[in-house]
Amino acid sequence: MKVKLHQLPKVELHLHLEGAIPLPALWRLIEKYDAVSEVGSLTQLEQRFQYRDFPHFIETWLWKNTFLREYEDFTFIASQVAEDLAAQNIVYVEAFYSPGDFARQGLEPQQLTAAIRKGLAVHADKVTVNLVADLIRDFGPEQGMTWLKQIDQVKDLGVIGIGIGGSEHQFPPEPYEAVYQKARELGFRTSAHAGEAAGAESIWGAIRNLQVDRIGHGVRAIDDPTLLDHLREKQIPIEACPISNVRTGVVANINQHPIRQFYDQGLLVSVNTDDPKMFNTSLVKEYTLLIEKLGFSLDDIVALIKNGIQSAWCDDQRKSELITALESMENGIKDN
Numbered sequence: 001m002k003v004k005l006h007q008l009p010k011v012e013l014h015l016h017l018e019g020a021i022p023l024p025a026l027w028r029l030i031e032k033y034d035a036v037s038e039v040g041s042l043t044q045l046e047q048r049f050q051y052r053d054f055p056h057f058i059e060t061w062l063w064k065n066t067f068l069r070e071y072e073d074f075t076f077i078a079s080q081v082a083e084d085l086a087a088q089n090i091v092y093v094e095a096f097y098s099p100g101d102f103a104r105q106g107l108e109p110q111q112l113t114a115a116i117r118k119g120l121a122v123h124a125d126k127v128t129v130n131l132v133a134d135l136i137r138d139f140g141p142e143q144g145m146t147w148l149k150q151i152d153q154v155k156d157l158g159v160i161g162i163g164i165g166g167s168e169h170q171f172p173p174e175p176y177e178a179v180y181q182k183a184r185e186l187g188f189r190t191s192a193h194a195g196e197a198a199g200a201e202s203i204w205g206a207i208r209n210l211q212v213d214r215i216g217h218g219v220r221a222i223d224d225p226t227l228l229d230h231l232r233e234k235q236i237p238i239e240a241c242p243i244s245n246v247r248t249g250v251v252a253n254i255n256q257h258p259i260r261q262f263y264d265q266g267l268l269v270s271v272n273t274d275d276p277k278m279f280n281t282s283l284v285k286e287y288t289l290l291i292e293k294l295g296f297s298l299d300d301i302v303a304l305i306k307n308g309i310q311s312a313w314c315d316d317q318r319k320s321e322l323i324t325a326l327e328s329m330e331n332g333i334k335d336n
């Protein structure tokens, strides 16, 4: 089954570039910045990526980002991430990146975007990566608006959307209403992390105030039947990240994850890895777990990938190409 899942052409809609750095590449940056004695070994680096709870995960995320200091580091990681995605037959990606986290190191969002695009371009023949700028809610909407306008200057580098990640448990979505309105006027698509570290009300806020195109995570929708009805009726896409939610303690274990109910109730849900190298996950691992623990079939997995394609922000022609490639591989797999 794993071979079949590997062969399927896959899409990722909720992937953070800085959480997808292959660990050997991150280790090279740790060496570059003379931090080997602080970290210890590659094995000890891996062990740091285990979390007591969601705030601890955010703390670790920020620690890891201290090893990204120069524009060339972003070119390097972008190329490494793209190579890693292509090797997994992931063919289309909408990847978050968080320019604001690096402002304190004196890096400008525009140049940082250019550096990332340069790295992604190396593998552009194998994997398409569109970028989504995370305006990081911890910094507040005023700062978010400034970053939005800077990002708008480099939209041509394949930045198609914006989102807000960060500490959802401390920063609700509503104050970002004007930022999201401006983003729409500028032609960006929108997503917001919601219902991950906060409750269903955070998802309502993202829908009503931010008018998001997609919801990141959306786990806590399961607590609110009216919200579930709304998500189904409007077919608002949910970017589910099951293993991430287990690793950060958002759900106690995979059996408690609501993706099965979302899928059975006809919500437009896709499967994504969030920060795969920080959660020891991959799309194949996610699908395998859904098959083994939540009763999904191979057909269901293909349907989930199709949901991802339908939820993507590329044009209709690209979507139909992705569907065609998926269906022809699916048929090939079934014939064998």
Ligand SMILES: [Zn+2]
Pocket: 014, 016, 165, 193, 216, 274
């Ligand atoms: Zn995320």
